[in-house]
Amino acid sequence: MDRLCKASRTAQIVVVSRHEDFGFDPSGSGTEWEIRRVQQIRDVERVVRACPPTAGVIDLQSDYSEAEFTQLEQALQYLHITWVAITSDTMLAHERVRRLIRDYCVDYVRMPFSMPDLLYSLRHAQGMASLHGTRAPESASRGTMIGECAAMRAMFRSLAKVAHNEAPVFISGESGTGKELAAQAIHDASSRRKGPFIAINCGAIPSHLVQSELFGYEKGAFTGANQRKVGWIEQAQGGTLFLDEIGDLPLESQVALLRFLQQGMITRLGGHQSIPLNLRIISATHVDLVVAQTDGRFRSDLFHRLCVLTLTIPALRERGEDILLLANAVLAEHGHEAHRRIRGFSACATQAMMQYAWPGNVRELINRVRRAIVMTDNRKITAEDLQLHGGAELPRKTLDAIREEAEREAIRTVMASHGFHVVPAARELNVSRVTLYRLMHKHNIRVESHAAVGE
Ligand SMILES: Nc1ncnc2c1ncn2[C@@H]1O[C@H](COP(=O)(O)OP(=O)(O)OP(=O)(O)O)[C@@H](O)[C@H]1O
Known part of the structure; x- marks a missing residue:
């Protein structure tokens, strides 16, 4: 215990409380802690993410909204911070408070607490945290993706694994679920992170241009080819090429892509020279490639080359309270666009968001919340502001x-x-x-x- 206590003398301590003065005052205790105070729950995760291994005090004497509890839970999950809670008998009557303490804190003190008791717990917590060393938090490979539900956590674990491998990855998921964001996160967590990340949407390129866009061409290759063009594949040299909507790739281009995957070389249209390339392919589509193969629209041999590793992004409606987490994140980021300060979401908005089926997934959620921020005249965003009154509700499944x-x-x-x-x-x-x-x-x-x- 003594050695652990010594490690704590000059550490940072994160203190989360709505109130400036809630009875926590370590001055005169002989510690040389640097105290980082966080008042807004929405800021906790950002501060915690950037902290070295340390201890934290969380003031659970006052009530928080459901969304704030969710945000707190998300921040408290970072393993390199070890938490001690301050709470009261009244607050301990709430299941959510008990759960937070039980699942994320090493200790707690009740009001009125004695400072020596709290300091003892805090030193212990700080010592425990220091055992984490400088290890990156569990979620380091998720990039900018928000998600705490079991399905997203499982996806982040798979993402970290595929990032450390070189094989092609196929990402499946409905439109707007975050496939491109996941591809970027894989690239950023991979050994190719210093190379380029080139993302192209195969469905957005006119079919007669796909070959030349992907593989490039030499001057004079066809009418209008006035100068050499380096294609997208070549531009991704040393990095990652993300082929979105791969299901829309014309059959002719599928053959050429397969050849590149087998040989690791391309030839520009109208060219004679084979250019060796070293890059990783990540592909995605929202169409069902199994059905597309059955229908003869997608080559099975290409499918097997692309789908060595697979990652599935869950639909938003399957992510439970992550819906509110994302909505709050959008509000935190774009709240300043409102003409008056918005204080979160009303109970009816929260309920409507949880019951809505979100066919457009995260993209739709971002659009609805951003529109509501600009259009609302209310202090809290309502279901009506989100245009979710009487909308398509999630069908209840058995x-x-x-x-x-x-x-x-x-x-x-x-x-x-x-x-x-x-x-x-x-x-x-x-x-x-x-x-x-x-x-x-x-x-x-x-x-x-x-x-x-x-x-
Ligand atoms: N988990 C997440 N956290 C934060 N933002 C997200 C998350 N998932 C998606 N987004 C945001 O949602 C929007 C849509 O994401 P993205 O373009 O990656 O989806 P997609 O599945 O590739 O869409 P499409 O199928 O239409 O190509 C983007 O603005 C992205 O930043």
Whole structure:
């Protein structure tokens, strides 16, 4: 204990409280702590992220809104800060307060507390925090992506793993879920981070221009080619090429891309020289590539080359309270665009956001909140400001329906990752081949056009 206490003498201590003076005063205690005070809950995470391993005091004597609790929870999860709470018997009656203390604090004191007791706990917490050394927080690889729900945390863990590998990554997810942001985060966490990150939307390039845009051309390659053009693939040399909406790539370009993936070289249109390239491909689409293969719109061999590693971004409606976290983050970032100070979201807005199906995912949420910030005349943003009154509500699903959906999705993903070969897929899913055939039949997953026939 003594050695741990010594480590704490010149440390920073984060103090989170709405009040300047709430009874915490370490002066005269012999410590040389530098105190970093944070009053606004929305600022806690930003401060905590930048802190070295240290201890923190969190003042839980006053009540917080649900959204603030969610923000607090997010900030308290950073492992390199070890927290001690100050609370009261009244506040301990709240389940959410008890949960915060139980899950994230090493100790707590009740009002009225004695300063020596608090200092003792704090020194202990600081000593525990120092054991983390300078290790980056768990979430360092998430880039600018916000998310604390189980599905997003699992995605961040996968993201960190794929970032440290060189193989192509395929990102699936509905439109606006953050696929490009995830691709950027993979690049930033990878050994190629100093190289370029080139993002192109294959669906936005007219089909007759895709080849020349991707591979470039030499002067005189076709009418109008007045000078040499270096294509997107070549521009990504040494870095990462993100091919969004890969499902929209014309078949002819799919062949050329496959050739590049196999040989690691390209030839500009009209050129004779093969140019060796070293880059990583990340691709994404919101269309179902399994169906696209079945329909003959997407080449299976290219699919397997691109989908060595896969990352699935959950739809916003599956992220629970992350919806409010994101809404608050947008408000914190764009609140200054309002013509008067906005004090958060009303209860009806919160409820409406949690019940809405968010077909446009995070992009839609950002747009709705930004529009509400500019248009509202209210102190708190309402469901009406968000234009979510009487909107498309999330259909309530039964547990059975959710299980069925998860089962179908798991089988489809594993089958696709094994090139529709039933035996290895059954092995990975830990079921017999017969069971897998039965489940595929139940979920109408067909393999006739793929390799599994005759297995
Ligand atoms: N987890 C997140 N945290 C913060 N912002 C996010 C998050 N996910 C997405 N965004 C923001 O939402 C918007 C849409 O994200 P992005 O363009 O990455 O989605 P996408 O899935 O690639 O969309 P599309 O399918 O249309 O190409 C961007 O402004 C992005 O910054």
